[in-house]
Amino acid sequence: MTQALELYDMTIIGGGPAGLYAAFYSGMRDLKTKLIEAKEELGGRLLIYPEKMIWDVGGVTPIRCEHLIRQMIQQAHTFDPTFVLGQQISGLERLEDGTMLLTAVTGEQHRTRTVVLALGHGVLKMAKLDIEGAERYEVTNLHYTVQELESFHGKRVLISGGGDSAVDWANALEPIAASVTVVHRRERFGGHEKNVKRMKESSVDVRTPYVLDRLHGNVSGDAIEAVSIARVNAEGLIMEETEQLVIDAVIVNHGLRGDFGSIVDWGMDMGQWDINVNEKLATNLPGIFVAGDTANYPSKVNLIAGAFTDAVLAVNSAKLYLEPAAAKVAYVSSHNAKFKEKNKALGMAEEDA
Template sequence: MNTEQLDIYDITIVGGGPAGMYAAFYSGMRAMRTKLIDAKEELGGFMRTYPEKLVWDVGGVGPIRCEKLIDILELQAKTFDPTLVLGQEIAHLERRDDQIFVLTAKTGERHYTRTLLLCAGRGMTQVQKLDVEGANRYELTNLHYTITDLSRFKDKRVLISGGGDSAVDWANEIVKLAKQVIVVHRRNEFTAHELPVAQMKASAEVMTPYRISRLHGAGDQIKSVVLEHSDTGAIEQIEVDEVIVSHGFDRDFGGLLKWGLDKEDYGVSVDPRMRTSMPGIFGAGDFITYGSKVRLIAGAFNDAVLAVNSAKLYLDPAASDMAGVSSHNDRFFEKNKAIIHQ
């Protein structure tokens, strides 16, 4: 096939979370023709599961609600007008004899690129629902798997089930508004970070090791929750107004993990320059793993910079190791001039 007839990009980013969005911006700084593809109909990735959460740990920003941070990142990602393709899940990868990658979506559409940056995060996530008889009847009322409006918990009795970061973070947010917050976890130890756990234990009621065994309701509302002690089987029944279940997510990466890339238990393996085991394919964000990996939004930004720089050098070994800083980068000359004259 004649490559002149194809629309070939310098870099194609798969995944529109924080790593993918920042990579789209930074590849623009490197004057790379960029395409970003996401399986969902909106950018944001896993961040979309906690829009109301306050994010404190992004350098120079914060505290900021996650939905606002997504808006800022999306605006930044569009700085250099990358091509955005939403609602397409990539199912197949092939490499032609001329080294051009061909990505085929489940829709059948094909995308051509010289380098590939995988920022698939946690993949297509599916919430792990409460495995209790009849739980689904309350999902439209007071059983929650995510939170979009904290104000609904004001002056309520709230029970939260879970032991990870999300459960603990929600407890610390809601305790400021609610009449009572009870956190239930099936183990004695929490997997969340130490400081938020300490804050939760100081302000909320914590019951471990317990699990939800039954829900009692009136109509479509949960009125009380039956808890079972994980070791002794002892039963306690607690009256509640709202129940939040934060048991994690099932992850589905579609065909991405079937391409032969080296991987470990938690992600595709990359070297310190974000290069995968296949030349021309790079990774960033929660999708990858390496020795000093930092699983923070800020860490995803750094991964993205390193990956894009490696992709640039793969295409042009004579290129500089990194983009010039924005204050001296020619790519911003006209943009800076426009801002100054506003």
């Protein structure tokens, strides 16, 4: 059966920024590549925040997540790699010929010579609100992400959380919502300092250290019409009586919970949320490399730009693993023959326009 499977030089597991850029750059290294994503769409963690603005990608002016995802996917298709969606890889078997057999949870198999793990923090799920009966409001006005800012126009919004996304949403909603209240169980916010300062200097009502204690439904019981918040001490215990606030929408941002699945059993040197690699982005298992949030090494840069660099290093290492005499890096695109015909096509398109 394994002989009938098409053999790839590289299989990338994960379709976020690191995986997508690895798919592009592997084409510059003449590697036959397949990318496998557990979800039914590409984009990774960025899919959770489609309207969030991204400012820190080099050479790219502020851009919405959804637009950046679209551009990364388009770039990833440049050299026609194979894309497989909706398969979560769980099994790894080394075959007698030195290749590897990857098996999905659903049973599909893939044969490859190298692997690049671009898993982010695994299959991500939003941490749900730990209040009894909260799930009944998820179809109305309890939200775990912001898909469309305008849907909150003129509404009284309460945000529970203190990370980057909670702060970003508060700043984005402040000019369009009737009111925005943020409750966070700690005095210190986890968001970028500049954004936290902007939030605190705006009309956003910031309550710390407070927690969301109760949800009060309307008469029909299908939507939240008020919430109770409570002040807490350093141990998270309620210190005083709760205060009730009338609201139109609740947004919860209590973080993400990731799951690597059975990949944790492959025998790699792992941390709680990542995989330890060397300066070549190589794991302790031959032929397996890591890129993006999954990779842990001393000089790690936790930015999208850092994920792109990880992808380049991992792909270059995989190329040298397969062909030790190969060039250490690909020629830059301005001098790379692989782009000659593509540049011609672009020139013709500009003339036609």
